[in-house]
Amino acid sequence: MTWKRGAEAASKREPSSxxxxxxxxxxxxxxxTLMVPVRxxxxxVSVLGTLSVAVSCLVPPPAxxxxxxxxxxxxxxxxxxxxxxxxxxxxxxxxxxxxxTTGSIPEFSTQLYTAGAEASGRRYVSLAPGQSVTxxxxxxxxxxxxxxxxxxxxxxxxxxxxxxxxxxALPTQRLPVTSRFSWAYxxxxxxxxxxxxxxxxxxxxxxxxxxxxxxxxxxxxxGATLTLLNPASSEQTLSVDFxxxxxxPPELTAPQGSLSFADYQPAADGVGDDTAKxxxxxxxxxxxxxxxxxxAGTYHIASAQMNEGTLQGAGMWRTxxxxxxxxxxxxxxxxxxxxIAIFGGTTQRDDKSDVxxxxxxxxxxxxxxxxxxxxxxxxxxxxxxxxxxxxxxxLRISGCRFRDLMADAVNFCxxxxxxxxxxxxxxxxxxxxxxxxxxxxxxxxxxxNTFAHDFIQSPWVASGIALYGxxxxxxxxxxxxxxxxxxxxxxxxxxxxAHPFTGAVEVTDNVLTRCxxxxxxxxxxTGAIRVLASDLDxxxxxxxRHDTVREPLxxxxxxxxxxxxxxxxxxxxxxxxxxxxxxxxxxxRGDATFGRVTVQGEARYRNASQFLFxxxxx
Ligand SMILES: [Ca+2]
Numbered sequence: 001m002t003w004k005r006g007a008e009a010a011s012k013r014e015p016s017s018x019x020x021x022x023x024x025x026x027x028x029x030x031x032x033t034l035m036v037p038v039r040x041x042x043x044x045v046s047v048l049g050t051l052s053v054a055v056s057c058l059v060p061p062p063a064x065x066x067x068x069x070x071x072x073x074x075x076x077x078x079x080x081x082x083x084x085x086x087x088x089x090x091x092x093x094x095x096x097x098x099x100x101t102t103g104s105i106p107e108f109s110t111q112l113y114t115a116g117a118e119a120s121g122r123r124y125v126s127l128a129p130g131q132s133v134t135x136x137x138x139x140x141x142x143x144x145x146x147x148x149x150x151x152x153x154x155x156x157x158x159x160x161x162x163x164x165x166x167x168x169a170l171p172t173q174r175l176p177v178t179s180r181f182s183w184a185y186x187x188x189x190x191x192x193x194x195x196x197x198x199x200x201x202x203x204x205x206x207x208x209x210x211x212x213x214x215x216x217x218x219x220x221x222x223g224a225t226l227t228l229l230n231p232a233s234s235e236q237t238l239s240v241d242f243x244x245x246x247x248x249p250p251e252l253t254a255p256q257g258s259l260s261f262a263d264y265q266p267a268a269d270g271v272g273d274d275t276a277k278x279x280x281x282x283x284x285x286x287x288x289x290x291x292x293x294x295x296a297g298t299y300h301i302a303s304a305q306m307n308e309g310t311l312q313g314a315g316m317w318r319t320x321x322x323x324x325x326x327x328x329x330x331x332x333x334x335x336x337x338x339x340i341a342i343f344g345g346t347t348q349r350d351d352k353s354d355v356x357x358x359x360x361x362x363x364x365x366x367x368x369x370x371x372x373x374x375x376x377x378x379x380x381x382x383x384x385x386x387x388x389x390x391x392x393x394x395l396r397i398s399g400c401r402f403r404d405l406m407a408d409a410v411n412f413c414x415x416x417x418x419x420x421x422x423x424x425x426x427x428x429x430x431x432x433x434x435x436x437x438x439x440x441x442x443x444x445x446x447x448x449n450t451f452a453h454d455f456i457q458s459p460w461v462a463s464g465i466a467l468y469g470x471x472x473x474x475x476x477x478x479x480x481x482x483x484x485x486x487x488x489x490x491x492x493x494x495x496x497x498a499h500p501f502t503g504a505v506e507v508t509d510n511v512l513t514r515c516x517x518x519x520x521x522x523x524x525x526t527g528a529i530r531v532l533a534s535d536l537d538x539x540x541x542x543x544x545r546h547d548t549v550r551e552p553l554x555x556x557x558x559x560x561x562x563x564x565x566x567x568x569x570x571x572x573x574x575x576x577x578x579x580x581x582x583x584x585x586x587x588x589r590g591d592a593t594f595g596r597v598t599v600q601g602e603a604r605y606r607n608a609s610q611f612l613f614x615x616x617x618x
């Protein structure tokens with residue numbers, strides 16, 4: 001989320017025990033009288049901590065806890081999109097720590113402000129000059145992506161270097177690396193035009209990692225040896241998180257009857273500005289009702305207007321738009337954009353501007369973004385502008401990869417409805433990877449939105465998938481790994497000035513590995529799944545079904561108030577390496593039910609708000 005945490009969010013109702021208990025909101029005196037001993041009791045439970053919690057698992061909820069509400073079935077309203085099947089991943093990821101290395105491998109760590117906390121698997125390889133890491137390729141490929149951390153310059157502006165890649169008989173390949181797009185410092189100033197400091201002296205380093213992609217001159221076979229070397233001539237010790245192998249799909253040729261961007265004689269060298277020519281070509285193609293085909297090449301653009309029609313590239317490895325402000329700006333009519341990459345140059349997070357987002361504006365109803373690779377931007381797509389544009393309906397984002405961002409990858413905002421992100425990879429986003437936020441100031445609530453079969457890794461701030469009001473929603477078959485801070489794998493939250501939740505929120509068949517956070521905002525440890533009723537009561541159908549939680553940083557599930565939540569149900573949870581199944585935070589109100597939890601090893605429930613919260617496990 002970009003500016004919801006800023007001035008906008010700060011002006012909203014701050015969750016406080018005074019307000020929650022009614023003394024600031026005109027609740028009848030009789031209720032106040034009741035609340036006084038309850039508040040004392042909650043404090044006592046908090047002090048007693050684990051011991052009191054263990055007892056709470058063995059006895060029925062105290063008489064003061066409200067019984068779970070018997071709910072009427074929620075009417076089922078059809079979604080515009082069927083949930084598609086999960087597509088096979090085209091990439092194979094090999095962790096550096098699983099290779100053989102002449103370097104060193106730091107211990108597993110989730111300690112904030114360390115590179116380990118933000119690494120895949122929380123481990124990586126550190127390579128001094130002359131050191132290397134080697135893998136045996138389990139399959140053939142002709143391209144690599146390496147996730148690395150390169151030391152920042154003393155002035156924070158960043159510096160460049162290179163790794164060497166040696167693959168079987170191929171000539172040694174040079175893989176450029178840089179620290180320009182990673183590294184953020186200090187306390188974030190949410191909502192400002194410069195959220196993170198780039199000055200290393202501010203301390204508290206974050207966002208250590210970046211990626212470098214390289215297409216090789218030819219393929220290597222399964223069993224080939226891949227060695228990544230920090231050259232002896234380097235003066236830097238750097239870190240490698242993983243290498244990813246992929247066979248680049250064949251070049252897509254021009255669709256029959258299409259208009260070719262080549263006819264507009266673009267510079268296509270990544271240097272000369274092609275913005276005006278692209279806008280011209282897009283307008284011509286739309287007017288002629290033809291597809292605009294953009295051949296393989298690198299095109300330097302700024303913000304380019306695309307009002308309607310289709311932009312078809314030759315493939316996300318082949319047709320690449322670049323530039324510090326590279327962007328496609330939509331104008332309200334339906335669009336289709338497919339098989340391109342947009343690589344920006346965003347090094348700071350500006351919460352007051354949509355410059356630095358790969359896509360902006362409002363696409364028309366029924367628009368699609370397919371197989372698009374976005375890197376080094378603020379957001380891939382923050383949909384529509386609050387107060388100016390209502391989000392579209394039936395927007396589908398499919399088969400994309402959004403990596404190395406300063407904020408959310410996708411936010412279905414401002415009343416976006418009946419839309420879906422599916423089979424999309426998000427890595428290293430600087431805020432929620434995929435979110436649906438329905439701010440009251442942004443118009444009507446959004447709903448009937450779906451996140452399905454997405455693969456999310458290492459958001460360096462916030463959550464993998466986050467829902468903020470509105471509904472109904474489906475969150476189905478997604479994978480989230482390695483959240484770091486103020487975040488969960490899946491977060492369902494009534495805050496940030498959102499509309500109330502309505503309808504059914506179905507969270508099904510997701511796998512959350514090493515998710516949650518040791519601390520969060522609002523405070524406290526955070527579960528791999530988090531339900532937060534901080535600003536509004538949550539009175540809808542929240543059904544979590546057959547989700548798998550592995551090795552969370554804290555608990556599998558955390559439930560937090562101070563507003564009331566009802567209708568929260570977990571069924572068929574599968575838990576591995578989870579000592580704490582549910583963590584009901586002090587002051588939480590409402591109820592939740594856990595049915596058929598499968599646990600490997602010992603696990604327990606903790607209810608630190610047992611006088612206000614009914615926790616039932618069947
Ligand atoms: Ca790793």
